[in-house]
Every structure is written in structure tokens, then in C-alpha cells.
Amino acid sequence: MALRMKASMFVGLFLLSLAWKAAWATVQVNMEDRVEVFLGDTAQITCMFTVSDSPDNVIIQWYMITKTNVRLRIYYGNSTMQVVDRGGQFTDKISVNGMGNSSEVVLTIRDVKLEDELEFICQVNEMSVGSEEGRTMLRVFASPDRPIITGEESGISVSNENPSKMGSCEARNGYPRPNITWYRDQSSLQNTPGEVSVVTLVTKESSGLYTVQSDLHLNVVKEDKDSFFYCEVSYLVPGGTKMTETNKINITVYYPTTSLDVWVESPKGRVKEGDTVEVHCRANGNPQPPFTFMHNMEELKSEPNVLVLKDVTRQSNGNITCTALDLDTYEETLGQTELFVDYLDPAVLIPKDTHVMAQGEELMVTCNALSSLPTHTVWFKKGKKVAEGHTLTLKDAVFDMAGTYMCVVKVPSVEGLETTGSLRVFVQGRPEIKKSADPVQEVSPEKTQKLSCHARGYPTPVITWSSSDKSQVLKLSQRETEDEVLSVVSVKVTSDITAYCNASNKHGTVSVSFSLKAIVQTTSSALSTTEGSGVVIAVIIICILLLAILGSVLYFLYKKGKLPCGRSGKQDLTKPNKGGIVVEMKSDNTEEAVLLSVNGDKKPPSDQGDKYMYVQK
Incomplete structure (x- = not known):
């Protein structure tokens, strides 16, 4: 009996040890709650596990939960084999790595689609201790x-009772x-x-993607005309x-x-007579209503919002009214402005037009012009300012x-508003001849000389010409103004003469003289004589050279026997000698004269008779 008790205790202890071992042998699996990926990218789901016993006998199985909540296996494997279940949606797009002695396996899903957004289960099985599993949700984003x-292209009225669609x-x-x-x-x-009111319409496309349309309905107010509207779209992406x-x-x-705003748009600033005036009208409502313009209670034709008044005068002064009619309520709105036209009357001179004054007198001239504004007057003569004031x-x-005086009256505050007047002043008296050319002039004989005489006075002088020798004075031109005369004449000079310019009017006569002196060409005569003597000397030298050359030629011919003349006999130079030439050549040193006859004989001077030509060398 004691033996049975010992055997029973041994069996109990053995079973207890087995139970204790089974209680401490476990499998643990850890996975992320979710994995997020963009549409079309690759997703990786990690499964981490631990086994207290040897991991060699571990079997890994992957499952998915379908949209209809059905659990389907897509993979299983251990350290020696890996099998992807056939016939499923992941058959050709998944792979698993990390098997063997590893405690981590990774499920890779390629080219993720929207339908791949499912829950995935990783189950780890160990024969001696059982199994454990973890879950991860795959999220897909686009x-x-x-x-x-x-x-809205058409406008929205603030008078609409209900919110209107605006975008x-x-x-x-x-x-x-x-x-x-x-x-x-x-x-x-x-x-x-x-x-x-915001109305949202969501459409799921055939691709599984969503299109969202949002319409804004608004009860607008006037201030919304200056507001800007826009949309903000928010969407999920992996991680945020x-x-x-x-x-x-x-x-x-x-x-x-x-209300209405009425103003003169053109011209800018003050308006003057003769201007074209543009009056604009603008309402503070939208759209702009039709306008009606009235000028001094008279309705005028106009453009939609512009009134044009051409060539305005001082009679155009007055009230301009713009009236707008609201087509919805048929209520009228008024606006107005005042038009004032500045003016400047023509200048009035006292005395006016022309005035004749005697030498030494005094004259006071006034120039005034009626204007709506203060004026300023400036006097000019020949473009040069001579005075200021009226x-x-x-x-x-x-x-x-004497001359023309012009007064220019301006309104300084209005550009272009000015008027002018003029007065012609004559100063009467005996003529006066202005200084002309040098009164004494030298002229070559038979030359023509131009003379000019410039006289002034009032009444306009009469110019006449005369000369000391009564020679003809030819008038070339004469130019007259209201109080001046310019006369130009031509005088032919044959000898010393004096020409007179006479200017006269009813107050007297004045003259001026011009002395014209004929120049004697002495320098030219001496030069001609000298030139003539030089020519004579040159001719003589040329003749001597020619005679010397001719003598040399004859002597050469004589020596060669070319001349048929005899050597003897004395020729009479007074008698004709056909073809004969007698030349005496005398040396400066020996004073010896050599006479060559036609036959080449050389004779002393004592043998040559009384008649022959000597040529001194």
C-alpha cells in the first residue's frame, strides 16, 4: 500500500510538471494598428512575434478580412516552405520574407489598389504551445x-429674399x-x-475615387462687391x-x-469761353441707371453718363442737374453741379488804331479788357517788352x-485766356537820313557803283538823287514803309563825281553826299612797261642764240666741203650776195673779229670792207 502511494505521488508530480511547463510556454505577436500608403505604391505589413520554446516548429499564416467580413487565408509557410494561396486577389502581388529563425516576417503588397484597403491578420502557430495572431488595417490614399x-457670371441682387447661388x-x-x-x-x-447655405454633392467614380462638388448660396449685401471668395480643400494623406x-x-x-455724383471732367481746372466741357454723372448703385441731364432747367441730349457742351460762353453759367431712374422701384435720384465760365473781352486801347505826335511831345496810352478775373498787361514793340501795366x-x-505797340492782356490764373490790341504811333518832323556807307569811295574808271539812302520821317519822305557832273543816276530799287524809305541807285564813274541823296516832306528837306573818286592805274602801267622790256630782251637773246647756231652750222659745212663757195676774192657787202651770210665773231679777250663769207674764208677786219654785220659775243 505504501508502494501504491509512492507511485501515485510520482505520477502526480510528473503530471504537475507537465502542466507547469505548458503553463509557462507561450507565443506573443505584435503588429501596428494601421499601415498607410498612396494608391499605386507598395505596402509593407510587419508581424513581430516571440516563442518561449524553439521557433523551429513555427508556422506563419496570413489572412484578410473581406468587405463582407469573411476571413480568407492568403499565405502560409514555415522555415522550410512558403505557399501563396491561389485564386485570390493577392495571388500575384504579395510576398513574405523573414522566415527561418527570424522572429519578424513582412508581408509586401505591390501596386496597392483601392480594393486592397482591408484588415490583414498574421497568425503564428507553435505545435507545443498553440497559436497567437495580430491584426493591421491597410489604409489607401489618393x-x-x-x-x-x-x-456666377450674372450679378446677384441684394434685394433677393433667399440666398442666391454665387459659386x-x-x-x-x-x-x-x-x-x-x-x-x-x-x-x-x-x-x-x-x-x-452650402450644398455638397459627393460622387463616387467608377475608379472608386471621390469627386466632391460644393455650391455656395449667399444672401449678399452691398459690401460683398469688394469681397473675395475662395475654397479650401482638405484631404487625408499617409501620416496626416x-x-x-x-x-x-x-x-x-x-x-x-x-445718391449721384456730378462733376466737370474736362477741362481740368477753370472753364473759359470757347472750351468744350464734359460733365460726368455717376450713381452709387449697381448697375448704373439711365441718366437725364438738364442745364438751367432745359433737358439736353447726352451720352449714357456724359454731357458735352461745346464752345461754352458766359451765358452757359448755371446749374447742371443729373437725374437717375431706378428701374426696379421707379424712384428718382438727383445730383447737380454749378458751371461757371471765365471770360476776357477784347482789349480796348485809348487812343486806338493810329496816333500822330510831333517831336518832343508826350503820349499816354491805356489798354484795358473786361474780365471775370484779375488781369495783367504787358506792352511789346517788335517782340521786345517795353512796359508793364495798363x-x-x-x-x-x-x-x-515811332512804330507799332502791342498790349497783351492775360488772366494769370487761367491758361490760354488772353487778348491783344495794337496802336501805330507816328512821329512827324523833317526827314532824317540814317548813317549809310562811307561818304568817300574810290572806284575804278568805267565801273558802276551802287549807292543806298535810308531816310525816315512823317509824312513819309520822298527821295531824289542828283550828281555833280549831271551823269545819269539809275534807280535800282526803292522800298517804302509808313514812315521810312530805302532807295538804291547805280552810278557809272568816269571821273571824280559827287552824288546827292535828297529826302524831303512837308516839314523840310535833308541831303547827304557820296564822293566817288576814280582811281589812276599807275602801278599797272609801270608793271606793263617792265613786262614789255623783259619781252624785248628775251627776243634779242633768242635771236643771238639762233645766229650763233646758224654760224656754227655753216662753219661745219664749210669744213666738210659741203659748201661750193670759193675762198678767194673780196665780196662787196653792198652788192647782192645770193645765199651769202656774213657774220663777225669777236672774242672779248682778243677783240678779234672773224668774218665768215659764203665760201668759208677767214679775213681780218681790215680786208672786209665797210659794210658787214658785227655780232658781239
Whole structure:
């Protein structure tokens, strides 16, 4: 019996040891809750496990949970084999690595599709201790296209009772579904009864992606004409959220007119007579209503919002009224402006036109012009300023004061507003001859000389010419003005003469003389005599040279026997000698004369008779 008890205790202890061993042998599996990936990318799901006993007998199995919540195995394997289940959606796009003695395996899914967004299970089996599993959710994301915003082309009236559609915003091909938020300036718009209504339409495309369209309905106010509206699209991406904004748009808001603005657009500044005036009218409502213009209670034709008045005068002064009619309420709105036209009357001179004054007299001239504004007067003579102010005073009149005086009256505050007047002043008296050329002039005989005489006075002088020798004076030209005469004549000089210019009017006569002296050409005669003597000397030298050359030729012929003349006999130089030439050549040293006859004989001077030609060398 004791033996049975010992055997029973041994069996109990053995079973207890087995139970204790089984209680401490375990399998642990760790996995991420979710794995996120973009559509089309590769996903990797990691399964980490630990086994207290030897991991050599571990079997790994991967499962998926379908959309209908069905658990399907897609893979199993151990350290010696790996098998992908056939016929499933992952048969050709998954792989598992990390088997063997590793405590980590990775499920790789290539080219992830939207339908791959499922829950995946990693189950680890160990024969002696049992199995354990972990789960990971695969999330797939697709960023939407750039959002597009469109506004209503027609305007929105503030008088609409209910919110009106003012724009639409669309985000296409996103996953999961994008969210759209409307903004006015920097403030988001939320559904508010009677003021803001946002209508969202979500469409799931055949690709499984989402398109979201959001329409904004708004009860607009006048201030919305200056506001900008846009959409913000938010969407999920692996690891977070992204946002993108649309372009900003402005909407057309219609609101009634409550006041009008009327002004003179052109010309800028003050208006003067003769101007073309543009009067503009603008309402503070939108759209601009039709306008009616009235000038001093008279309705005028005009453009839609512009009144044009051409060649205005001082009679155009008055009130210009613009009237606008609201086509919805048929209420009229008025606006007005005052038109004032500045003017400047023609200048009035006293005395006017012309005035004749005696030498030494004094004259006071006034120039005034009626104007709506202060004026300023300047006096000019021949373009040069001579005085300022409305009065011009001429004292101790002389001929230089004669001429045309112009007064220019301007309105300094209005550009282009000016008028002019002129007065012609004559100073009467005996003529005066202006200084001309040198009164004494030297002229070659038989030459023609031009003379000019410039006289002034009032009445206009009469010029006559005369000369001391009664020679003809030919008038070439004469130019006359109101008080001056310029006469030009031509005088032919044969000897010393004096020409006279006589200027006369009813107050007397004045003359000026011009002395013309004929020049004797002495220098030219001496030069001619010298030149003539030089010519004679040159001719004599040439003749001597020719005679010497001729004698040499005859002597040469004689020596050669070419001359048939005899050597004897004495020739009478007084008798004719056909073909004979007698030349005496005398040396300066020996004073010996050599006479060559036609036959070549050389004779002393004593034998040659009395008649022969000597040529001195």
C-alpha cells in the first residue's frame, strides 16, 4: 500500500510538471494598428512575434478580412516552405520574407489598389504551445486634383429674399473623400439659415475615387462687391492631412442707387469761353441707371453718363442737374453741379488804331479788357517788352519811338485766356537820313557803283538823287514803309563825281553826299612797261642764240666741203650776195673779229670792207 502511494505521488508530480511547463510556454505577436500608403505604391505589413520554446516548429499564416467580413487565408509557410494561396486577389502581388529563425516576417503588397484597403491578420502557430495572431488595417490614399472654383457670371441682387447661388467649387478624384470649406476674405462660411447655405454633392467614380462638388448660396449685401471668395480643400494623406486653396473670385453685386455724383471732367481746372466741357454723372448703385441731364432747367441730349457742351460762353453759367431712374422701384435720384465760365473781352486801347505826335511831345496810352478775373498787361514793340501795366507813357517823342505797340492782356490764373490790341504811333518832323556807307569811295574808271539812302520821317519822305557832273543816276530799287524809305541807285564813274541823296516832306528837306573818286592805274602801267622790256630782251637773246647756231652750222659745212663757195676774192657787202651770210665773231679777250663769207674764208677786219654785220659775243 505504501508502494501504491509512492507511485501515485510520482505520477502526480510528473503530471504537475507537465502542466507547469505548458503553463509557462507561450507565443506573443505584435503588429501596428494601421499601415498607410498612396494608391499605386507598395505596402509593407510587419508581424513581430516571440516563442518561449524553439521557433523551429513555427508556422506563419496570413489572412484578410473581406468587405463582407469573411476571413480568407492568403499565405502560409514555415522555415522550410512558403505557399501563396491561389485564386485570390493577392495571388500575384504579395510576398513574405523573414522566415527561418527570424522572429519578424513582412508581408509586401505591390501596386496597392483601392480594393486592397482591408484588415490583414498574421497568425503564428507553435505545435507545443498553440497559436497567437495580430491584426493591421491597410489604409489607401489618393490626393485629389487641384480644385476648381467658378462664380456666377450674372450679378446677384441684394434685394433677393433667399440666398442666391454665387459659386461652385469642385475637387475631383480624391480618396478618402475630400472636404470643402468656403471662405469670404479670411472668414469661413458655415450654414446659417436665411444667410448662408452650402450644398455638397459627393460622387463616387467608377475608379472608386471621390469627386466632391460644393455650391455656395449667399444672401449678399452691398459690401460683398469688394469681397473675395475662395475654397479650401482638405484631404487625408499617409501620416496626416493636407490643404489646398482655389483662386480667389469676386462676384457682381447689384444694389440700388441712393445718391449721384456730378462733376466737370474736362477741362481740368477753370472753364473759359470757347472750351468744350464734359460733365460726368455717376450713381452709387449697381448697375448704373439711365441718366437725364438738364442745364438751367432745359433737358439736353447726352451720352449714357456724359454731357458735352461745346464752345461754352458766359451765358452757359448755371446749374447742371443729373437725374437717375431706378428701374426696379421707379424712384428718382438727383445730383447737380454749378458751371461757371471765365471770360476776357477784347482789349480796348485809348487812343486806338493810329496816333500822330510831333517831336518832343508826350503820349499816354491805356489798354484795358473786361474780365471775370484779375488781369495783367504787358506792352511789346517788335517782340521786345517795353512796359508793364495798363498804361504806356511816351515822353519827348523822337523818331525812334515811332512804330507799332502791342498790349497783351492775360488772366494769370487761367491758361490760354488772353487778348491783344495794337496802336501805330507816328512821329512827324523833317526827314532824317540814317548813317549809310562811307561818304568817300574810290572806284575804278568805267565801273558802276551802287549807292543806298535810308531816310525816315512823317509824312513819309520822298527821295531824289542828283550828281555833280549831271551823269545819269539809275534807280535800282526803292522800298517804302509808313514812315521810312530805302532807295538804291547805280552810278557809272568816269571821273571824280559827287552824288546827292535828297529826302524831303512837308516839314523840310535833308541831303547827304557820296564822293566817288576814280582811281589812276599807275602801278599797272609801270608793271606793263617792265613786262614789255623783259619781252624785248628775251627776243634779242633768242635771236643771238639762233645766229650763233646758224654760224656754227655753216662753219661745219664749210669744213666738210659741203659748201661750193670759193675762198678767194673780196665780196662787196653792198652788192647782192645770193645765199651769202656774213657774220663777225669777236672774242672779248682778243677783240678779234672773224668774218665768215659764203665760201668759208677767214679775213681780218681790215680786208672786209665797210659794210658787214658785227655780232658781239
